[in-house]
Amino acid sequence: MIKRDAEPLLWMLFSAGGVVSAMLLPALVFLFGVAFPLGWLTPPARDHMRTLLANPLVALVLIGLIVLSLFHWAHRFRHTLYDGLQIKHLEEVIATLCYGGAVIGSAAAVYLLWQAR
Amino acid sequence: MPEIPAYTDYHPRWLRRRVSTYWWLGKWSYFAFVLREGSCIFVAWFVVYLLLLIHRVLQGEAAYQAFLAWSARPSVLLLNIVSFVFLLYHTITFFDAAPRALVVHIGKTRVPEKLIGVSHYAAWLVASVVVIWLVMRP
Amino acid sequence: MPDHITLQVARYLPEKQTEPTFDEHEVPCPKDWVVLDGLNYIKDRIDGTLSYRWSCRMGICGSCGMTVNGEPKLTCATFMADYAPGPLRIEPLRNFPVVRDLIVDIGDFMRKLVSVKPFIVRRYEKPISEGEYLQTPEELDEYKQFSMCINCMLCYAACPIYGLDPKFIGPAAIALAQRYNLDNRDEGAAQRMDVLSEHAGIWGCTFVGECTKVCPKHVDPAGAIQRYKLTGALESMKAFFMPRGA
Numbered sequence: 342m343i344k345r346d347a348e349p350l351l352w353m354l355f356s357a358g359g360v361v362s363a364m365l366l367p368a369l370v371f372l373f374g375v376a377f378p379l380g381w382l383t384p385p386a387r388d389h390m391r392t393l394l395a396n397p398l399v400a401l402v403l404i405g406l407i408v409l410s411l412f413h414w415a416h417r418f419r420h421t422l423y424d425g426l427q428i429k430h431l432e433e434v435i436a437t438l439c440y441g442g443a444v445i446g447s448a449a450a451v452y453l454l455w456q457a458r
Numbered sequence: 459m460p461e462i463p464a465y466t467d468y469h470p471r472w473l474r475r476r477v478s479t480y481w482w483l484g485k486w487s488y489f490a491f492v493l494r495e496g497s498c499i500f501v502a503w504f505v506v507y508l509l510l511l512i513h514r515v516l517q518g519e520a521a522y523q524a525f526l527a528w529s530a531r532p533s534v535l536l537l538n539i540v541s542f543v544f545l546l547y548h549t550i551t552f553f554d555a556a557p558r559a560l561v562v563h564i565g566k567t568r569v570p571e572k573l574i575g576v577s578h579y580a581a582w583l584v585a586s587v588v589v590i591w592l593v594m595r596p
Numbered sequence: 597m598p599d600h601i602t603l604q605v606a607r608y609l610p611e612k613q614t615e616p617t618f619d620e621h622e623v624p625c626p627k628d629w630v631v632l633d634g635l636n637y638i639k640d641r642i643d644g645t646l647s648y649r650w651s652c653r654m655g656i657c658g659s660c661g662m663t664v665n666g667e668p669k670l671t672c673a674t675f676m677a678d679y680a681p682g683p684l685r686i687e688p689l690r691n692f693p694v695v696r697d698l699i700v701d702i703g704d705f706m707r708k709l710v711s712v713k714p715f716i717v718r719r720y721e722k723p724i725s726e727g728e729y730l731q732t733p734e735e736l737d738e739y740k741q742f743s744m745c746i747n748c749m750l751c752y753a754a755c756p757i758y759g760l761d762p763k764f765i766g767p768a769a770i771a772l773a774q775r776y777n778l779d780n781r782d783e784g785a786a787q788r789m790d791v792l793s794e795h796a797g798i799w800g801c802t803f804v805g806e807c808t809k810v811c812p813k814h815v816d817p818a819g820a821i822q823r824y825k826l827t828g829a830l831e832s833m834k835a836f837f838m839p840r841g842a
Contacts (some may be wrong), residue, residue: 463691469693471610471611472693472694472701473610473615473616473693473694474693475690475694477691477756477759481756481759482756483640484666487804487805487809488642488756488804488806491804491806493804495802507765558822558823559822560814561823564733567734568737
């Protein structure tokens with residue numbers, strides 16, 4: 342009998358988030374964070390971006406990417422604070438801030454992409 | 459002193475050393491570990507950046523152009539370049555770790571770890587190409 | 597090739613000291629001498645009060661683990677010539693309470709090891725008359741690596757998580773639990789899961805990976821833990837969605 346604990350689920354979200362962010366984010370950072378601002382490539386027209394966001398498949402992938410990446414961050418950051426700063430006694434505060442932040446970001450993603458349809 | 463010695467954890471003369479808050483500066487491998495964990499901060503930053511981008515695209519042409527201009531500012535650009543480096547580090551370390559956890563069997567034989575690692579990298583290549591194609595096509 | 601090496605040996609005499617001190621000794625350094633030989637030389641000829649653990653001197657008993665120049669090592673497997681002319685610093689194993697000199701208390705690990713039931717657990721034992729449990733080489737390979745553990749606790753000394761939180765069950769205990777979980781003769785995986793799925797069980801591990809680096813027997817406890825995290829998480833999902841068992 343396994344005790345009811347959130348940790349395994351949070352770890353699975355962390356793992357999934359790690360995989361998804363590793364697969365999709367580098368290319369996105371390269372384009373929108375480095376290549377376009379530096380002028381190496383021309384950024385796409387706003388209309389093209391708007392059409393992309395309206396596509397339900399793109400929207401779903403983006404929501405998945407954002408939600409999972411945020412939970413990846415939350416879980417990893419929470420453990421880093423425990424190990425790095427040794428503030429395990431604040432674990433409830435840290436957990437609330439981390440996962441709470443992830444929930445807020447996820448809600449923002451769903452809201453924005455729902456608006457984009 | 460009891461007749462039958464009961465060995466307990468409370469033994470005041472034992473030397474118990476506390477781990478320093480800076481334990482992670484003690485060895486290169488510890489430092490590399492903390493950097494790897496720290497890469498998650500840049501994951502979160504870029505997600506926020508993406509949310510901002512989506513928001514600006516939805517607001518209209520002027521907002522989108524303003525966002526692009528803002529992204530070219532030196533401070534933002536530097537942050538994103540650093541993020542790019544850290545995200546690459548995250549990808550490499552994650553694909554290094556994944557085969558250790560993902561033990562797959564086909565029938566009785568175990569799929570070799572290297573194959574699992576290579577398939578992750580292959581998927582990464584495909585995903586990156588798809589992303590770039592989707593964004594860049596006219 | 598210098599024929600002597602300086603050893604800086606940590607001393608801690610609890611009746612007289614509250615902090616450890618270091619004694620410096622010059623010992624001969626033939627090319628086939630290991631750190632343990634140096635310690636034995638000190639104890640035999642220079643200072644008989646030095647206390648330390650050792651037994652087989654060939655890397656199978658796991659008794660002689662100490663911190664050598666900051667790294668957890670088996671002193672019977674570490675050649676002094678590699679560090680000549682020194683000084684070579686020998687301290688007790690990290691993350692364990694020091695009883696005296698180079699001796700640490702390993703009770704914590706022993707209790708944790710017992711808690712993961714490191715033996716074959718079966719509902720019904722086959723009587724001898726029915727013969728042995730048969731196992732193919734492939735089935736042996738599944739867990740063989742984890743069976744190489746000699747309980748030397750170098751992995752506990754290297755693990756920063758164990759240093760920060762002594763309640764963490766630790767690499768060797770989990771690797772040994774996996775050795776039995778993956779053994780097809782064993783039926784006790786569910787019983788071990790209770791202990792392992794606690795917060796101080798596998799979920800304390802953040803995959804630093806140092807344990808695998810220092811293991812003298814190439815057990816790869818970090819790999820065992822990550823593998824078990826996936827198993828444990830999937831079992832948790834199953835238990836959540838199908839509580840009446842599947």
